[in-house]
Amino acid sequence: MKIYITITFILVSFLLSFSGFSQNSKGNRKHKELTERQRYAEADLFSKGLIAKEIGNLQEALELFEQALDINPDDAVAHYEAARILAALGRVDESLVEAKKATALNSDNIWFKAYYAKVSRINENYDEYVKAYEELVEDNPSDLTFLYELAFAYQFTGDYKHAITAYDKIENIIGVNERIIKQKTEFYTKIGNPAKSIAEYEKLIATNPDDSRYYALMAEYCSKNNIDDKAVWAYEKIVEIDPDDPYVHISLADFYDKRGIKEKSFDELKKGLANPVLDLKTKINLLVGYYRGELSEEQKKQALELSEILKEVHNGDPMSNTFYVSMLYENGEYEKARPLIRDILKSGKVAYSTWEQLLFCDLYLEDYASLVIDSEDCIDYFPNYPLPYFFAGVGNFQTKDFVKAKAYFESGKEFVVNNNALLEQFYSSLGDTYNELGNYEASYIAYDKVLKLNPLNSIVLNNYAYYLSIRNKDLDKAKQMAKKSVEIDPYNSNNLDTYAWVLYKIGNYKSALEWIEKAYNNSGSSSGVVMEHYGDILYKLNHESEALKFWKLARQQSDFSELLDKKIQDKKLYE
DSSP, X not given: OHHHHHHHHHHHHHHHHHHHHSSOOTTOOOXXXXXXXXXXXXXHHHHHXXXXXXXXXXXXXXXXXXXXXXXXXXXXXXXXXXXXXXXXXXXXXXXXXXXXXXXXXXXXXXXXXXXXXXXXXXXXXXHHHHHHHHHHHHHOTTOHHHHHHHHHHHHHTTOHHHHHHHHHHHHHHHOOOHHHHXXXXXXXXXXXXXXXXXXXXXXXXXXXXXXHHHHHHHHHHHHHTTOHXXXXXXXXXXXXXXXXXXXXXXXXXHHHHHTTOHHHHHHHHHHHHTOTTSOHHHHHHHHHHHSOSSOOHHHHHHHHHHHHHHHHHTTTOHHHHHHHHHHHHHTTOHHHHHHHHHHHHHTSOOOHHHHHHHHHHHHHTTOXXXXXXXXXXXXXXXXXXXXXXXXXXXXXXXXXXXXXXXXXXXXXXXXXXXXXXXXXXXXXXXXXXXXXXXXXXXXXXXXXXXXXXXXXXXXXXXXXXXXXXXXXXXXXXXXXXXXXXXXXXXTOHHHHHHHHHHHHHTTOHHHHHHHHHHHHHTTGGGOHHHHXXXXXXXXXXXXXXHHHXXXXXXXXXXXXXXXXXXXXXXXXXXX
């Protein structure tokens, strides 16, 4: 019964379609006369084709429609149905042929023509695609569907002038429309007529002159296309209409920033951030985007000022406090930042980065006792992070607890992953620490590991060479390393002094004098070590009075050997 009903429905549909679609239109050729038997045979095949299509047997349906067309090749409906099935089967070139036949047989049928346009586009036959919709619009000038399709066809084929004309016709029917205005302004821009684009936005504004959103659209367009006077006018109108809108100030800040008008940009940014309507998270994201990359000192100061605004407007918000602290830190305000960081840490679970800021504050303030305590606390929270161990090692080293320093350096290096620069720091510090502990072989092993990772580490080259020289050990190796450190960093007084001292140790006093002079002239005049070495070298060259002068100068500094006073007293070199 169900099948019978379906068949009956389809047959009725076919008869209605057949009577409507197949009749000759004005100007179409006449169909050939069919016998009654042929008409019934075609109708039977057509109805069976519809049934097959309905249940998804597309290939069978196509064959049935083709059989119907064998009987009556002038059946426009059958060509149309065949075209649709062929397209569904992926045979789009054949679909185009059948769609064209259907249209030729009944050019007045809008559905035939619309489908012909569709398959023309699929087959990249764009001239026919456009032509079909032009004819449909000409015959149906008030049909919005066809007008929109024609506008899209022009846009699709890059004919923006005619696309604008099509949208103008749509606008005449529906009135001024925001979406259409945007589309037309885009086309005017593409054809190089921005004045027309502005006129379109002005037309949109005229429909509702108190709607700030329309001014915003114009401002955005003018800003993007460097029409600065109109952009500023539109932004000012927004401020006039809605003075509490924070977004207009943010947009103006971006506008002025892109044009290099930094002072105005900063002023507008402050206005936007001072508005409590704009949520804090959005403000932070804006600032992150505004201050991107490596900041200049001026930009750091600006960012700090803006963070103070956020802290005032969003008082008590952890995010604003954290951002403010970060800006203090970036500006080197470590004394101010450190107590605030401690307050943040007391608040509960805190990101590792905040702990790291605290440790760097301790380091930069040279508060090594605090560095020890804070780094050890950090390790309790983050036991698998290497940097807190390094800081703990540095703090203990500076406070002369070399045993604990060694333990932290040794433990921490095990957590370093894919970071050779940090691993160098660990081994370098271990080399210095083992030297202080008197374990010189372990010190040399650590330094060798650094140089294996980075043969151009001038600090390790210098330290390694110096420690070898004061012990008169492997002086040729020491000379090579000291020379290399000078080549890498030729204006470093420490490197120059070490090279001079190694030369002194191997008895090359004239060359040693040349290099100690360079050390002295490159900030070495404030170093007791450099000036004492200067005196020692002069003494070896039989310049006793000059040697005594430099020893006395060395005595005015804090870094000199235990033998210096005896040298001065006896006016004699002691080694």
